[in-house]
Amino acid sequence: MRIQHAGETFRKEDEIPVKVQLFVSCLADMVRPEAAIAAVHVLEKRGVGVEFPEGQTCCGQFSYNAGYQHEAAVMARHFVRVFESGTQEDPTDILALSGSCAATVMHTYPGLLYEDALQQGEPETKAREWKKRAEAVAGRVHEWSMWLGEHADQPMAPNGSPLPVAYHLGCHMRRLLPESRKAQDLLRALGIDAREPENAEECCGFGGTYSFTEPVVSTALADDKLANVQNLVQDAGAVCLTGADLGCLLHLEGRLRRQESSLPVCHVAELVELADQNRLTPDQVRQLEQGGGK
Amino acid sequence: MAGQLPYDNRPWPERRDAALQNQTMRHTIGFVTRRFTLIKGEIYRTSPDLEASRKTAVGQKRQAIRDLPQLLEQFRNQVERRGAHTYLAAQAQDAVDIALNIARSHQAELVIKSKSMVTEEIELNQAFEKAGIPVRETDLGEYIIQLAKERPSHILAPAAHRNRHQVEELFQADASREKISPPQSDEIEDLTRYARSRLRQEFLRADMGVTGGNFLVAETGTLVLITNEGNADMVTSLPPVLVSIVGVEKIVRDWASLTEIIQQPAMSGIGRHLSSYTTMIQGPKSPGSVEGPREWHVILVDNGRMALRDTEFEDVLSCIRCGACLNACPVFREVGGHAYGSVYPGPIGIVETPLLTDFQVLPELPSALCTLCHACQEACPMDIALPDHIISLRHTIVKRHLNSSTVNWTLRTWARFWSTPGGYRRSISLARVMQRLSGKKRNAQGLFPGIFAGWGQTREIPQVAPKTFHEWWQEWKERAEEK
Numbered sequence A: 001m002r003i004q005h006a007g008e009t010f011r012k013e014d015e016i017p018v019k020v021q022l023f024v025s026c027l028a029d030m031v032r033p034e035a036a037i038a039a040v041h042v043l044e045k046r047g048v049g050v051e052f053p054e055g056q057t058c059c060g061q062f063s064y065n066a067g068y069q070h071e072a073a074v075m076a077r078h079f080v081r082v083f084e085s086g087t088q089e090d091p092t093d094i095l096a097l098s099g100s101c102a103a104t105v106m107h108t109y110p111g112l113l114y115e116d117a118l119q120q121g122e123p124e125t126k127a128r129e130w131k132k133r134a135e136a137v138a139g140r141v142h143e144w145s146m147w148l149g150e151h152a153d154q155p156m157a158p159n160g161s162p163l164p165v166a167y168h169l170g171c172h173m174r175r176l177l178p179e180s181r182k183a184q185d186l187l188r189a190l191g192i193d194a195r196e197p198e199n200a201e202e203c204c205g206f207g208g209t210y211s212f213t214e215p216v217v218s219t220a221l222a223d224d225k226l227a228n229v230q231n232l233v234q235d236a237g238a239v240c241l242t243g244a245d246l247g248c249l250l251h252l253e254g255r256l257r258r259q260e261s262s263l264p265v266c267h268v269a270e271l272v273e274l275a276d277q278n279r280l281t282p283d284q285v286r287q288l289e290q291g292g293g294k
Numbered sequence B: 001m002a003g004q005l006p007y008d009n010r011p012w013p014e015r016r017d018a019a020l021q022n023q024t025m026r027h028t029i030g031f032v033t034r035r036f037t038l039i040k041g042e043i044y045r046t047s048p049d050l051e052a053s054r055k056t057a058v059g060q061k062r063q064a065i066r067d068l069p070q071l072l073e074q075f076r077n078q079v080e081r082r083g084a085h086t087y088l089a090a091q092a093q094d095a096v097d098i099a100l101n102i103a104r105s106h107q108a109e110l111v112i113k114s115k116s117m118v119t120e121e122i123e124l125n126q127a128f129e130k131a132g133i134p135v136r137e138t139d140l141g142e143y144i145i146q147l148a149k150e151r152p153s154h155i156l157a158p159a160a161h162r163n164r165h166q167v168e169e170l171f172q173a174d175a176s177r178e179k180i181s182p183p184q185s186d187e188i189e190d191l192t193r194y195a196r197s198r199l200r201q202e203f204l205r206a207d208m209g210v211t212g213g214n215f216l217v218a219e220t221g222t223l224v225l226i227t228n229e230g231n232a233d234m235v236t237s238l239p240p241v242l243v244s245i246v247g248v249e250k251i252v253r254d255w256a257s258l259t260e261i262i263q264q265p266a267m268s269g270i271g272r273h274l275s276s277y278t279t280m281i282q283g284p285k286s287p288g289s290v291e292g293p294r295e296w297h298v299i300l301v302d303n304g305r306m307a308l309r310d311t312e313f314e315d316v317l318s319c320i321r322c323g324a325c326l327n328a329c330p331v332f333r334e335v336g337g338h339a340y341g342s343v344y345p346g347p348i349g350i351v352e353t354p355l356l357t358d359f360q361v362l363p364e365l366p367s368a369l370c371t372l373c374h375a376c377q378e379a380c381p382m383d384i385a386l387p388d389h390i391i392s393l394r395h396t397i398v399k400r401h402l403n404s405s406t407v408n409w410t411l412r413t414w415a416r417f418w419s420t421p422g423g424y425r426r427s428i429s430l431a432r433v434m435q436r437l438s439g440k441k442r443n444a445q446g447l448f449p450g451i452f453a454g455w456g457q458t459r460e461i462p463q464v465a466p467k468t469f470h471e472w473w474q475e476w477k478e479r480a481e482e483k
């Protein structure tokens, strides 16, 4: 299915893909749907039709990185099937609401599905076929904010001083997706002053299942990251912590809340939507956190 | 054959907690590693022309590993042609036995050593001390940890976990034991001056020298040592007998490949174009020359290395021990080297330790000490696929049933539920039920299944939304269709 809203757009129709598929990620789906909803609104505002293949679940990265390759392959095959269906004629871009999931599909799937097919006793031809299917899907995947920055014009940044926020660029997006630092340009164009904390390139400690299996080290890393984020709050007046990866953000948010901090944490899509609506103020950002942003 | 590596037998949680409680160490290690990483980045940025050389070095090193048996043969022939002796030690214990035999046959009474990781790996010092032959480390960092009775915490900077105040304390104690004048202050210069004068006496007395080796040039039979203190020059020229103990993987084909690779350890390790001293040994002293050892013995150590050839892990043998991956690793910065429990810490250590020993030693390393942030991959000048290897080792751990049953249960059940939309929906309903049962209570992680409970120890557990995106979309779609 496909939904097209006419409405106001920011860009000439013929310069922007008319339709994309959204992969929201299991985390956004379950615990931060506001991020995915904002992502839909932002795209539609720019005249992009959004399709949400409803069979989608999770990219399987958690399992893969924990060493459960067959389990990951089961989820990866499901992902490939879901995003293949109905797109053979018209392969649309797939926008992932997580840099890390996007990297998994792009870099891990082809080799994983090839290997797993062989492991399961499939013939070589079948394994190669899986690899090809995975590559075809992987070639369509993009991280949402990077895609947006590249393909869509942004509304004029409002007059007045930009809103400072602490921006966390997750490790996989930073290191596995080329040019990912450009994602911040999108925010700047919208009047969001994205600032990376000191030692930005240092992992926040999430690491998928690592955050469950090694909570002590994971949290020590979170505390280092958050100390630098707090410096941005103090020195630069950052009003929230944002980023394109909910895994990192939920881990850091969980730590902030345990320490009784109320610093808002939100996905970049939520900020972009606020900017679209001309509601980019510290107050509105705080309301996001309370689930009042919709 | 699997190799033998020494290890700390305290369990990981104990090693971890000891590390995290040591604030001085954490501060010092954090400072040193970030600084090294910074200057490393700087030197590659300001010398873009050297990138081509690095790439050439990687290609040549990979080829040398593929040709390892022939190149080793060539190296041994060249060395022996000049009257030196070579040995191939299959395991750590063999290398120790060979070295001890040489020492005994010369009735060695004092051994001086330059810095070497492979001698840590085979626990040479411990074996010599046990045999009643004292060994004196002459690299400043090694000397410090020898006084402290510790193991290196970093493959390049063995005492990186100690600050200068702590070093001064060690030297003060040493001075009063030896009844000599102590360092004048904890300024680096005074500390170095103390160590230098203290070690000088030992240099002159020693009757055997031990070195490691950074490179072995097959073409010419040359052993190359790079140091920043020049102590290797003394170790290789003063004592009458010299024993060099080197991992077999240190081989490079020829002089041309040496010139490409020789800058890499210093550039990646300390952000400098070259180490201060490069020492080359080509054979024992020839008749008529004044310097050099009368005898030279080269012990080539396998200890699990050869078995990695022709496997997906072969590139690990290209490691030049520059330490860049340790410096870049966020977990290493947090817990320091000792928490790993292996002589090889950091990303390369968590890959090599289980690999060299066929998982006999510290099999928890790949899972417990890596967040898969890929910083090591970015840092490694030899393009070793460290994160991929770590994932692969985790996979081996799963296949060999080395994980706890909780981890197994969680990951398998999870995948079973989430590989179909129906299962995915059921898991969400289940999570909601659990959430209701736990209420808003803190520390309600007891209710969470499997490994998920770990999250709640230190962080609030995120709540499942009243309406998932799937559910929202359903409504949104219906509304849109009505329009």
Ligand code: SF4
Binding pocket: B268, B318, B319, B320, B321, B322, B323, B324, B325, B326, B348, B379, B380, B381, B382, B383, B384
């Ligand atoms: S793995 Fe790479 S970065 Fe780490 S010590 Fe070896 S060569 Fe250096």
